[in-house]
Amino acid sequence: MKTAILGFGTVGVGVYEMLGKARGLEPGPVLVRPGKEDAPFKVSSMEAIVSDPSVEAVAEVMGGIEPAFRYACQAMEAGKHFVTSNKALVAAKGVELNRLAREKGVAFLFSAACGGGVPFLHNLTLARESDSILSLGGILNGTTNYMLDAMQRLGLDYAEALADAQRLGYAEADPTADVSGLDALRKIMLACAVAYDVLPAEGLLNEGIESVTAADVRHFRSRGYTCRLLASGGRTESGVYSYVEPVLLRDGAAECSVLQNYNMARYEGRNSGPIVLMGQGAGRYPTASAVLRDLSGILRGERAMFSESCARGRVDNSGSVHCYYVRLPADLAGEIAAESTEYEGEVARLVTKPMSVSAMHETARRLREQGAALFFAAIRD
Amino acid sequence: MKTAILGFGTVGVGVYEMLGKARGLEPGPVLVRPGKEDAPFKVSSMEAIVSDPSVEAVAEVMGGIEPAFRYACQAMEAGKHFVTSNKALVAAKGVELNRLAREKGVAFLFSAACGGGVPFLHNLTLARESDSILSLGGILNGTTNYMLDAMQRLGLDYAEALADAQRLGYAEADPTADVSGLDALRKIMLACAVAYDVLPAEGLLNEGIESVTAADVRHFRSRGYTCRLLASGGRTESGVYSYVEPVLLRDGAAECSVLQNYNMARYEGRNSGPIVLMGQGAGRYPTASAVLRDLSGILRGERAMFSESCARGRVDNSGSVHCYYVRLPADLAGEIAAESTEYEGEVARLVTKPMSVSAMHETARRLREQGAALFFAAIRD
Numbered sequence: 001m002k003t004a005i006l007g008f009g010t011v012g013v014g015v016y017e018m019l020g021k022a023r024g025l026e027p028g029p030v031l032v033r034p035g036k037e038d039a040p041f042k043v044s045s046m047e048a049i050v051s052d053p054s055v056e057a058v059a060e061v062m063g064g065i066e067p068a069f070r071y072a073c074q075a076m077e078a079g080k081h082f083v084t085s086n087k088a089l090v091a092a093k094g095v096e097l098n099r100l101a102r103e104k105g106v107a108f109l110f111s112a113a114c115g116g117g118v119p120f121l122h123n124l125t126l127a128r129e130s131d132s133i134l135s136l137g138g139i140l141n142g143t144t145n146y147m148l149d150a151m152q153r154l155g156l157d158y159a160e161a162l163a164d165a166q167r168l169g170y171a172e173a174d175p176t177a178d179v180s181g182l183d184a185l186r187k188i189m190l191a192c193a194v195a196y197d198v199l200p201a202e203g204l205l206n207e208g209i210e211s212v213t214a215a216d217v218r219h220f221r222s223r224g225y226t227c228r229l230l231a232s233g234g235r236t237e238s239g240v241y242s243y244v245e246p247v248l249l250r251d252g253a254a255e256c257s258v259l260q261n262y263n264m265a266r267y268e269g270r271n272s273g274p275i276v277l278m279g280q281g282a283g284r285y286p287t288a289s290a291v292l293r294d295l296s297g298i299l300r301g302e303r304a305m306f307s308e309s310c311a312r313g314r315v316d317n318s319g320s321v322h323c324y325y326v327r328l329p330a331d332l333a334g335e336i337a338a339e340s341t342e343y344e345g346e347v348a349r350l351v352t353k354p355m356s357v358s359a360m361h362e363t364a365r366r367l368r369e370q371g372a373a374l375f376f377a378a379i380r381d
Numbered sequence: 382m383k384t385a386i387l388g389f390g391t392v393g394v395g396v397y398e399m400l401g402k403a404r405g406l407e408p409g410p411v412l413v414r415p416g417k418e419d420a421p422f423k424v425s426s427m428e429a430i431v432s433d434p435s436v437e438a439v440a441e442v443m444g445g446i447e448p449a450f451r452y453a454c455q456a457m458e459a460g461k462h463f464v465t466s467n468k469a470l471v472a473a474k475g476v477e478l479n480r481l482a483r484e485k486g487v488a489f490l491f492s493a494a495c496g497g498g499v500p501f502l503h504n505l506t507l508a509r510e511s512d513s514i515l516s517l518g519g520i521l522n523g524t525t526n527y528m529l530d531a532m533q534r535l536g537l538d539y540a541e542a543l544a545d546a547q548r549l550g551y552a553e554a555d556p557t558a559d560v561s562g563l564d565a566l567r568k569i570m571l572a573c574a575v576a577y578d579v580l581p582a583e584g585l586l587n588e589g590i591e592s593v594t595a596a597d598v599r600h601f602r603s604r605g606y607t608c609r610l611l612a613s614g615g616r617t618e619s620g621v622y623s624y625v626e627p628v629l630l631r632d633g634a635a636e637c638s639v640l641q642n643y644n645m646a647r648y649e650g651r652n653s654g655p656i657v658l659m660g661q662g663a664g665r666y667p668t669a670s671a672v673l674r675d676l677s678g679i680l681r682g683e684r685a686m687f688s689e690s691c692a693r694g695r696v697d698n699s700g701s702v703h704c705y706y707v708r709l710p711a712d713l714a715g716e717i718a719a720e721s722t723e724y725e726g727e728v729a730r731l732v733t734k735p736m737s738v739s740a741m742h743e744t745a746r747r748l749r750e751q752g753a754a755l756f757f758a759a760i761r762d
Contacts, residue, residue: 018652022511117653119507123500129680130403130673254659257635271399272498272670278635278657289653292511299510301682 003295004028004049004080006071007062008042011085011112014288015059022292024299028055031062031071046071050078057081057107057298059291060089069093076104083294085112085287091186095199098306107303109294114187115140117286118279119293120265124194125305131269133195135234140187142261142281143171143178144209144229148217148246149259152226157214170261170282181208181229181244188231188242194305195233195267198240198313205317205361206244211375216327219349220248220377226256227377232320242315243357246377248325253380317357322378324352324360332372336363351379384676385409385430385461387452388443389423392466392493395669396440403673405680409436412443412452427452431459438462438488438679440672441470450474457485464675466493466668472567475580479687488684490675495568496521498667499660500674501646505575506686512650514576516615521568523642523662524552524559525590525610529598529627530640533607538595551642551663562589562610562625569612569623575686576614576648579621579694586698586742587625592756597708600730601629601758607637608758613701623696624738627758629706634761698738703759705733705741713753717744732760 003019005012008030019027027041029052034044046067049055058075060068060082068089075082082101084090090097090110101108114121120138127133139145146168147161156164162179165171177183185206193199209229220227225248233242249255254276258264263281268274280286294302326336326349333341333348341350352360360376367374384400386393389411400408408422410433415425427448430436439456441449441463449470456463463482465471471478471491482489495502501519508514520526527549528542537545543560546552558564566587574580590610601608606629614623630636635657639645644662649655661667675683707717707730714722714729722731733741741757748755 014652018511025511117650118656119504122507123504126500126503126674126677127670129677130399130406131670252638254635254638257633257638269498269670271395271666271673273661273664273667274659275499276657276659278655278659280654283654285652286654289508289512289650292652293507296507296510 001056001295001299002026002028002054003057003059004055005030006058006060006068008032009061010284011061011287011291014284015061015291018288018292022296025292025295028052046074050074055080057083057295059295060084060086061291062086063088065089065092072097073100076100076106079104079106081107081298083107083291084110085291087113087183087186087190091189094190094193094306095310095312098304098310101304102308107298109297109302109305110190111294112287112290114190115263115265115277116142116281116283117289118263118265118277118281119290120277121190121194121305122293122297123275123277124191124267127267127269127272128195131271134268134270135232136191136195136267137188137230137232138265139228139255139258139263140231140265140281141178141184141229142263143175145258145263146170146261148209148227148229151212151214151217152221155214158212179208179210181206184229184231184244188233188244192233192240192242193310196235196240197307197310199310200240200242200315201312202314203317204242204315205357207246207361207364207376209246211373212246213375216375224251225249226251228255228258230255236319238319239316240313241317241320243317243320245357248377248379250381320357321354322357322380323354324376324378326350326352326374326376328367328374329372332367335367382437382676382680383407383409383435384438384440385412385436387412387439387441387449389413390442391665392442392668392672395665396442396672399669399673403677406673406676409433427455431455436461438464438676440676441465441467442672443467444469446470446473453478454481457481457487460485460487462488462679464488464672465491466672468494468564468567468571472570475571475574475687476691476693479685479691482685483689488679490678490683490686491571492675493668493671495571496644496646496658497523497662497664498670499644499646499658499662500671501658502571502575502686503674504656504658505572505648508648508650508653509576512652515649515651516613517572517576517648518569518611518613519646520609520636520639520644521612521646521662522559522565522610523644524556526639526644527551527642529590529608529610532593532595532598533602536595539593560589560591562587565610565612565625569614569625573614573621573623574691577616577621578688578691580691581621581623581696582693583695584698585623585696586738588627588742588745588757590627592754593627594756597756605632606630607632609636609639611636617700619700620697621694622698622701624698624701626738629758629760631762701738702735703738703761704735705757705759707731707733707755707757709748709755710753713748716748
C-alpha cells in the first residue's frame with residue numbers, strides 16, 4: 001500500500017524509512033514546504049498527492065490543526081485512508097473526521113496520537129468490543145515525566161529539569177502544552193472517545209507541573225511519595241470524567257518505576273481487570289512505529305478507532321474524590337478544609353480532607369486569581 | 382458469530398457469559414463430558430458441534446493435548462474458526478494447526494494461551510509486521526509470581542507460599558507445570574514462534590522455583606534484590622534463544638512492581654523500543670476476555686498469529702551470558718568459577734563469573750545428579 005507522508009520532520013523521516021522495510025507497505029510522495037523539494041520524492045502541493053491514484057493512504061505527521069484538517073478532508077474525499085499522529089487535530093476535529101471517513105469508506109486511525117509507541121488506543125479499541133472499560137489513564141506525557149523524575153532522582157529544580165529536557169530533545173522550545181498538562185489532556189480525550197463514544201469537549205480540567213518546586217519534591221520524598229502527572233478518565237452513573245493533575249504515589253506503585261520520558265497507559269476492563277502498557281511515548285522511531293502499526297492494520301481491515309456514534313460531550317469531574325497535598329502561602333491555609341497542616345515560614349503544606357477534583361481545581365483557580373503561588377497534587381495511598 | 386465452547390470449567394463459564402454480551406458474538410453449544418448435559422445448550426458429542434452449520438467458530442478451553450488436538454482438527458476441517466487458551470496444545474501442535482487453518486481458510490488464534498488477559502501475542506503479531514523484534518519475555522506465570530512475592534513480602538517459606546497459592550486458586554493441586562517453569566516455557570515458545578517464525582522444539586532450558594528457600598530470599602533482600610521467574614527469548618546471529626530461569630532484579634526495576642499473581646510481558650522492537658504489558662495472567666474473566674478479543678478479531682478479519690512459514694526449530698542458549706547467584710553445598714563451591722563466595726555453615730552462596738545460560742543450566746544438572754541441593758538465579762544489575 002503506497003502511503004504519502006505529510007510532513008518530513010522528526011517523525012516523518014522515521015515513517016519514510018520504515019515504509020521502505022515493512023511488509024505490504026511502500027513510501028509514496030512526501031509533502032514538504034515549497035522550496036524544500038530537494039529530492040524527487042518530495043512534493044510541495046497536496047493536489048499532487050490527492051490526484052495520484054497509486055497513493056492509497058496518507059500519513060499526517062505535521063502537527064497543528066490547519067492545514068492538517070483541510071489535508072485530511074482532501075485525502076478522505078479522494079478515497080485515501082488517513083492515519084495521523086496529531087493529537088491536537090483529533091481532539092479538535094476527530095468527530096468530523098470519523099464521520100467523513102465512514103462516509104467515504106476509508107480508514108481513520110491515530111494510534112500515534114496517544115502514547116507514541118505504546119499501543120494504547122489500539123488495544124482500547126479492541127477491548128471495548130468485548131469488554132466494558134471501567135476506567136483508563138496513566139502517564140501520557142513524556143516531557144513532564146522526564147522532568148519530575150529528574151527533579152526527584154537528580155535533585156534538580158524545575159528550571160534545571162526543563163533545560164535538561166530541552167537539551168535532550170524531550171521538550172520543545174515552547175514547552176507550554178506539555179508542562180501545563182494540555183498535551184496529556186488531549187490524549188485522555190482521545191482515549192475517552194474510544195472507550196466511551198464521548199469526545200470530551202466541556203468540563204475538562206487540567207493542572208500541570210508548572211508550579212512544582214524542588215522543596216515540594218523534597219517534602220514528598222521525605223514521606224515516601226513519588227510525583228507523577230497522571231491523566232484519568234472513566235465512566236460513572238453521572239457520566240464520563242476526564243482530567244489531568246499531579247498525583248503523589250507510594251513508592252513501589254507501578255507508576256514509580258516509569259522513569260525518564262517513558263509513558264505508562266492503563267485501562268481497567270470489567271472482565272480483563274487492569275491492563276497496563278509501558279513504552280516510549282515520543283521520539284522518531286517509537287512514534288513512527290505506531291504510524292506503521294496503523295498502516296499495517298489497514299491491510300488487515302482495520303478502519304476506525306471511534307465508533308459510529310462518537311460525539312462531543314460534557315464531562316463531570318465532581319464525582320472523583322481524593323485527599324490533596326496543597327502547598328500555598330501560610331495566610332491562605334485556612335481557605336481549605338485540611339486533615340493536617342504544616343507551616344514552614346511563610347509557606348503552608350497541608351493535606352486536605354477528601355474533596356472532588358472539580359472542587360480542588362476550582363479552589364486553586366480562585367486562590368491564584370488572588371495572586372497566590374500554589375501547587376497541588378492528589379494523594380493516592 | 383455463533384461460537385461453540387469446548388470445556389465448561391473456570392474459563393469456559395466466563396467465555397459463555399461474555400459471549401452473551403459482546404457485539405457481534407453469541408454463545409453456541411458447549412461441549413461437556415457425557416452425563417454432564419444438565420442444560421439444553423450443553424452437548425456431549427463433538428459431532429453435534431461440527432455438523433451444526435450455524436456454528437462459525439469454536440473456542441477450546443478444556444486444556445491438554447488430546448482430545449483438544451483432534452477436536453481442533455475436526456472444527457477446522459468443518460470450516461470453523463478455532464480459538465484456544467491451551468498453551469500445551471499450541472506448543473505441541475501449533476505448526477500443524479497453523480498449516481491446517483491456512484489450508485481451510487479459517488482463523489487459528491490463541492491470545493489467551495500466553496499472558497491470560499494481557500494482550501501480548503496480539504501486539505507481538507502486529508509489531509512483527511512493521512518492526513523487528515529484538516527480544517521478548519517477562520513474568521509469564523502468575524502462580525510462581527504469587528509465591529515469590531509472598532515469600533518476599535510476607536516472609537513465608539516455600540511450602541507456605543505454595544499452600545497459600547493453592548488455597549486462593551492460583552496454583553493447582555499438582556503445581557508441577559507452574560513451579561518447574563514449564564508453563565512459562567510453553568508461553569515463551571509461543572511468543573518466539575510469533576516473533577521469529579520458529580516454534581522452539583529443541584535446546585530449550587527451564588529452571589523453576591522449586592529449590593528456592595526462605596533463607597535465599599532473606600539473602601537477596603539484604604542485598605536489595607527481588608527474585609522473579611522470567612522467561613526470555615530473542616534472536617541473535619546464531620539463531621533464536623529461549624529459556625526460563627529465576628532472575629534477581631534491583632529494587633526499582635519494573636518487574637519488582639509486579640505483585641501477587643500478575644503477569645508482565647515485554648518485547649523490544651527495533652523501532653518501537655521496549656514495550657511492556659501488565660495484567661492478570663490467569664483467572665476466569667481475564668482469560669475469557671482474551672478469548673473474546675480473539676473472537677472479535679475474527680470479525681475484523683484476523684486469521685493468524687503464526688506466519689505461513691512458521692516451523693519447529695532448535696534454539697541456542699549459549700550466547701546469553703549473565704553472572705549467577707548460586708546456593709549450593711559448601712564442599713561443591715569449587716566446582717563453579719566465582720567472583721565471590723560466602724560460607725554459612727555447610728552452605729555456600731556465590732556470585733559466578735559471567736557464564737552462559739546453557740553452561741549454568743548444565744552445571745546445575747550435573748551437580749544435582751551428584752545429589753547436590755542447589756538454587757540459582759541470574760543477576761541483573
